[in-house]
Amino acid sequence: MVRYLLLIAPSSNRVYAGEALRLAERELAAFGETVLRDAGLRDVSREEVAGVEYLGFTAEPPLTDDQLGFVSNLSGAYVLFGWEGPESLRPVRLTPTAYYDDDLLTILKYPGKTNEQFTRLLLNLTVAASQRSAELRGGERPEPSSRLVVCDPLCGRGTTLNQALRYGYDAVGIEADNAHVDAYAAFLRTWLRRKRLKHRVEIHPVRHERQRVARRLTASVAPSKAAHDAGADQRVTVVHADTLRAREFLKGRSCDVIVTDAPYGVVHGSRAAGRSARDRRPQELLDAALPGWVALLRPGGALGLSFNTHLASREEIAELLTRHDLSVVDSPGYQGFDHWVDQGITRDLLVATMPSAPRPAGHE
Ligand SMILES: C[S@@+](CC[C@H](N)C(=O)[O-])C[C@H]1O[C@@H](n2cnc3c(N)ncnc32)[C@H](O)[C@@H]1O
Structure with missing residues (x-):
């Protein structure tokens, strides 16, 4: 079992940024019903670590590379960590699809x-x-x-x-x-x-x-x-x-x-x-x-x-x-x-x- 913390991309639009975490939570739920159906995602919730808000979720067993590929393309995905305790976040590589510059x-x-x-x-x-x-x-x-x-x-x-x-x-x-x-x-x-x-x-x-x-x-x-x-x-x-x-x-x-x-x-x-x-x-x-x-x-x-x-x-x-x-x-x-x-x-x-x-x- 791994607890993941997803940092959401800062949006240049302030209005959208205010909603970005909630929308990311919804998007993860939609992925959980479709492309991540087999990932056994649970306990999806917002979490604060050292004053920064993350979208937290648990996967049992840990996400496979294929599943991480889908997480990488969540529209709000920025940086992903595996949570290993209050003082320890392990970076997990994301591989978003980007044929061209943003x-x-x-x-x-x-x-x-x-x-x-x-x-x-x-x-x-x-x-x-x-x-x-x-x-x-x-x-x-x-x-x-x-x-x-x-x-x-x-x-x-x-x-x-x-x-x-x-x-x-x-x-x-x-x-x-x-x-x-x-x-x-x-x-x-x-x-x-x-x-x-x-x-x-x-x-x-x-x-x-x-x-x-x-x-x-x-x-x-x-x-x-x-x-x-x-x-x-x-x-x-x-x-x-x-x-x-x-x-x-x-x-x-x-x-x-x-x-x-x-x-x-x-x-x-x-x-x-x-x-x-x-x-x-x-x-x-x-x-x-x-x-x-x-x-x-x-x-x-x-x-x-x-x-x-x-x-x-x-x-x-x-x-x-x-x-x-x-x-x-x-x-x-x-x-x-x-x-x-x-x-x-x-x-x-x-x-x-x-x-x-x-x-x-x-x-x-
Ligand atoms: C909400 S905007 C879409 C904006 C677009 N997603 C973008 O980021 O540029 C809706 C668009 O529909 C176009 N539109 C409205 N009625 C149309 C019609 N009957 N046929 C083709 N385009 C139409 C408008 O000119 C407008 O560009």
Whole structure:
């Protein structure tokens, strides 16, 4: 039996930092139900040692390297110790997955950006609930035969996409605001050039009967020259279009997880084409968009959604997801993530899974 103490990463956002320990506790509980199911975690509690607060937990037997790999990728994980008495903390090596430097996520700052640590939390919970949960393990892991594909169908300036890249996944986004798409493309180009990484970033119009109907940003990036030479480039695609048209531009069953932060309505309104009701209430946008999003998911995939509880209750969103043939994960580990963000914004999240058996033809 080992008692572990996890030091939580300091967040640059003071509001989020105030909630980080509680959210880390919840995230560990969700991992305890999924990727750390066999770890026998117990006695999860906050603990103070020499004036510093830690997240404490006990594992019986001690965590294996594989299990430590998952702990390493907890969104709040910073430093881990084994507790050997009040005066003695033994450092335990963490091996978080980081194909790229963390400034890929932190440099861009703009109104409406989703907190990076929260984005990683939502991605973690969603991958953990999917059938590709093994891809969440930190440390050396064999290159999978098919790379995990993360889709953010309301991607803004790409916080989810960048976290997906950092985890070694491919990423697909949809965004209606041209300023966001242009800013993301410019950022990606500059960042990749500055880091001297092999890359290609292009934006092309998508035409239908000679009319431009959308724009498509495609990027290929490799974390090292060796990875590029081995043909292991990662791909990012962003479609500049209304997310309601997702299926016109993206192939069905092409994504393993969908991870998205719904518009908050208050400060940064949603931009669903010309529907003023949709601009205020994410429910309408989600109800209209979910058939297309669900069609993008592969069997065994999962969808993670965060939303402003001032605009939509957890029950309403859960009912919406269920109506669109998804199974809401409502076990204790997937509850209690609601937290204050700003005046008028209290954020909560829900994760739902796709049935693993293919659905009957014509169901799309
Ligand atoms: C809460 S923000 C997401 C921010 C993003 N996670 C980030 O960190 O940049 C929601 C995004 O949805 C976009 N959006 C709203 N309605 C849309 C629609 N119908 N189609 C595509 N994008 C839409 C908004 O432009 C906004 O960028």
